[in-house]
Amino acid sequence: MYTTYHLQEEELNEEFLQSIKQLFRNKKIAITIEEEMDETEYLLGNPANKEKLLQAMADYGNGTSFIMVDNVDELKKKL
Numbered sequence: 001m002y003t004t005y006h007l008q009e010e011e012l013n014e015e016f017l018q019s020i021k022q023l024f025r026n027k028k029i030a031i032t033i034e035e036e037m038d039e040t041e042y043l044l045g046n047p048a049n050k051e052k053l054l055q056a057m058a059d060y061g062n063g064t065s066f067i068m069v070d071n072v073d074e075l076k077k078k079l
Contacts, residue, residue, distance in 0.1 A: 001024075003023070006036060040053075
């Protein structure tokens, strides 16, 4: 089994540890900890991605790039 938890450091407490122990009872486990990068920060770190993201945000603000639908059937009709 593979499980990923995304949480703040203050959520690392005894209750969290107990939940992991229950989930993986009698199993050998490996724990890897890494700092999670903000997705927007990551995208803005690459000049090509930054340009695309800023253009998409501008298009959204102008209402020019998104299709607004209420359900999947309506989306299929527009496509």
